[in-house]
Amino acid sequence: MNGLLDPPPEDRAPVAAPARTGADTFADFYRREIGGLVNFLVWMGADLADATDLAQETMIDAYRGWSGITFPRAWARRVASRKFVRRVTAAESAAELDADSPLLPVHHDTAEWEFQDEVIQLLRTLPWRQRQVMAWTLDGYRPIEIAEELRISPEAVRGNLRLARLALAAHIRAPGEGPQ
Incomplete structure (x- = not known):
């Protein structure tokens, strides 16, 4: 997903892709999914600053537990969603977003x-x-x-x-x- 609110490409593999293989690296996953994860969080209701922060926090968690994650795309969305809910219920305020962020x-x-x-x-x-x-x-x-x-x-x-x-x-x- 290149832009905010871009629909998934028609030629992309089905979302319920098979479990990752040993050839999947975290770096490949990160590059492929970080923008889509930010979009997902915005769709959930997060503002852009929070969505970017939560996506990064989620990716850090994914990196730390990479060897134990079988379905990383769904795992990242589930974890990011939970982080967002906790942030909303805790009513934390977000820091100003740097307009030059490479994630946006x-x-x-x-x-x-x-x-x-x-x-x-x-x-x-x-x-x-x-x-x-x-x-x-x-x-x-x-x-x-x-x-x-x-x-x-x-x-x-x-x-x-x-x-x-x-x-x-x-x-x-x-x-x-x-x-x-």
């Missing part, structure tokens, strides 16, 4: 940046579980995979996804186009 894409297209900001603001209007399920979905996971990671039923995932989509559609529906 440089936005040259103002219209695109404004659109992405609107999407993030819309996601933040959702209740926690709906926002959580949407973040996993936007990151390319299927409901069955999300259910497994969040330890809830696939039906609960689908229900929350449905409610989230309805709520988002109601927010973006133009006035006069039907019930709000």
Whole structure:
């Protein structure tokens, strides 16, 4: 994922990729996943500064336990999600983000940046579980995979996804186009 809110590429391998092999290095994993992990945390509701910090903390944990992690992509999202929840509930304040951070894409297209900001603001209007399920979905996971990671039923995932989509559609529906 190159930019904030970019959808997963169509030609990418399925999210539920097989367990990593001995040939997978942490450095390869880091380079491939750090941007997507930051995006995932923003979709969860973190601001950019917190998302960057949490992604880095998660990657440090992944490095320390690399030999024992079988599915690193899902592991990183699960750990980062938990770190985010702890940060939100503890109401910690984030430090100012360095605008030159190599983890963040440089936005040259103002219209695109404004659109992405609107999407993030819309996601933040959702209740926690709906926002959580949407973040996993936007990151390319299927409901069955999300259910497994969040330890809830696939039906609960689908229900929350449905409610989230309805709520988002109601927010973006133009006035006069039907019930709000």
